[in-house]
Amino acid sequence: MAAAADPAADQNPNPKGAKPHEPNAEAEFVEEEYDEDGEEEEYEEEEEEELDGPAAAAAERERVQSVFQRLSSDPVAIRVHDVVIEGNTKTRDEVIEAEVADLLRAAPTVQDLLHAASVATSRLHRLDVFDAVKITLDAGPPELPGTTNVVIEVVEAANPLTGSAGVYSKPEARSWSLEGSLKLKNPFGYGDIWDASGAYGWDQTTEVGVGVYLPRFKSIPTPLMARASLSSQDWLKFSSYKEQLLGLSFGLLSTMKHDLSYNLTWRTLTDPSRASSMAIRRQLGHNLLSALKYTYKIDQRDSLLRPTKGYALQSTSQIGGLWDNKGLRFFRQEFDVRGAVPLGFYNAALNVGVGAGVILPLGRGFMNSSSTVPDRFFLGGQSSPVCSLSGLSSLLGFRTRGVGPTEARRLVPNESGSGSAAPPGRDYLGGDLAVSAFADLSFDLPLKLFRDAGIHGHAFVTAGNLAKLSEGEYKNFSVSQFQRTFRSSAGVGIILPTKLFRVEVNYCYILKQAEHDSGKTGIQFSFSSPM
């Protein structure tokens, strides 16, 4: 709480009735200072008039009391006259002003102003380019009573270059990856953060990229991001192709709920093994993907690691083909809904979720054209569907990409000549329509030791199915057939959250699988990020 010493306090014995903006002949110049750093509050008051020691202290205490009383009873009106920014050598004034000036100027009373100051401090901290931020309320010019100057002192980051490395698990990634990055903060003074990063994923995904983050660009209120990256993904084992991507992506709008980004990617599919099936062989080559992606996300669950209450919803829409008719043209939509219900005993909770996705090629003759393999949906993999919102791809018990339409790989005529050649294996092609669902019951284990460590158990049922709709296959599609061919698995397991990973040990039993699926009943491990 701040105290406002009234210039007329000496004359007016009733501090409550006085208003600070009343003109006063005896203008005692009183400075009020308010320091705020995080949540701590201090109060200081200085007077130009010098009083003798104990008398001065007593007078001060009186003023403090009166100010506190006034502030706690009525809103004290005040007007921000000026916002002064100090301490910024590199950062431009406009950047700081744009972040906080409106907020501060809009505060009508002192209480609001104090609240606004705390919000402004956290906003400036969030820019991530300052080591310290201090906001002080100074008295306004003497000829304008009832005003205040807000002084923002910033200490810019001493070391603009920072590096970090770690093991992360991105929502889109199928597994965890080792990432290292260098960040350069605020080289041009716009609050811009430049970063260069490299990542190596467990599933042989490698990526290098450079990006820039601008908190504010001219009049656009939301932060902008741009990133150029070069990455390669190896799918030889599952679908006989390798993907190389050279892309630019621009984050246009990024708030808690909404995310809009534009991607321009040059994608090349190759097959160095020369063993792919015909469907994959026809897709090898270069594509330009120019797509707009919009994500709407609500996550009201109480925890990301072990949700026990709440719900979450994510919808991702992607439309490609904004370049011209030579680029990839498709529309892709994904929905994901989750809910968690706490049950009374053993800290148990029931998590359920349903996800669905569809991809449609666009353009002339779209009903007979094919969708591109990397954009299709794949089911399978060991990642837990409970934690991350993109659980559409998980189907515990089945290998990565181990479900759905397949095609026989290239046959190389046998050289030994003794009977038929070894079967060449199959490529998993993915589906244009995917539906998956899961139900997971998590509970504490009876031993107190486990409970304290956060180790808990879970029992789950997962199901999913993929179907091909492109190239005219939608005519053969029937909902009943789709329902009948749903793959499913069930199991129990233990989850151990450690500092580095979140480890899951599951015993999965495949309830139903189709002819070429690679599902395996047995014990499986899965690792994901602890965050």
Add this chain to the structure above:
Amino acid sequence: MASAAAAAAAEWEAAERKVLVARKPCFGLPTACPTSLPVLLYLRLAEVPFDIHVDTSFPDADHIPYVEFGDCVAFNNERGGVIEYLKEEKIVDLNSKHPSVSPADVVSTKAMVSTWLMDALQYELWVVTDGSIAHDIYFSDLPWPIGKTLHWKKARDVKQLLGITKLNAAEKEEEIYQKARAAYGALSLILGDQIFLFDNSPTDADALFLGHALFVLSALPDASVLRGTLQIYENLVNFVEHHKVRLLGDSSSPGLGSSTSPSSSTPRKRASAGQSYKPKPRAKKERTVEEKKFRQRSKYFLAAQLVAVLVFLSLMGVDSSELDDDDGIDYED
């Protein structure tokens, strides 16, 4: 090996359709790519029925052209190429049908065509012409940034392969054309007035040379040196014309090798004289001295401008820092 060959041949026989995947048709040819055309002609000479599927998205692929039969595939970058594979596996072997043909002659002719003549063709297609021909064949169905980048990459690779640098460009060109002239001369002698190169029976050397010559005569512009050189040898030109009618016929004729791709076969006319053909190396020689002077002068000019701008900025920077007053007055736009 015999059993493996038998397995491959059995697969070939058992396959309902054979599909040749090649690059797109252009210039009145069923496929305009100089690597795919010989394979197509070989299959036509052997009177094998096959379908054509056009690949438009992978111009820099090594494995195209390839032939699919059943679940098996014969790639261009395996076992010496599609024609060699088919011969080795005894699936389609033109040479074996006529044992009187001397294999040594055939091999040396093939070597000449696939090195000297191929080099000359690549040189003309990627280095000399302005790129419109290559663009029509390889990159017209790709978005322009990809097309441009791949084109530039390929041109650079061809120059590297042929050993062409800025210094030796003129010499290299002379060497390439000299070899091409020698090759055409030799081929003209070998052909004489026969229908095929060797003993009036088709061999794979015929397919290779026919593919090269068809491309030179149909796709390269009138001002092309290579084309001019080939046209000197009348018997070679007649050889090409004769087989073009016999094997390719009209683009609308049914029968052997019908195209199944959705993309239309546009018989693009050859560029008129001089439009797409720029004799670059010769012009470079003449321009060198003047150009060097001009470049030097322009460099000095630009450097002087840059220094002036820097001096200006530093002076203005000094002034503005003196004027800058931190009294907290903010001017809002």
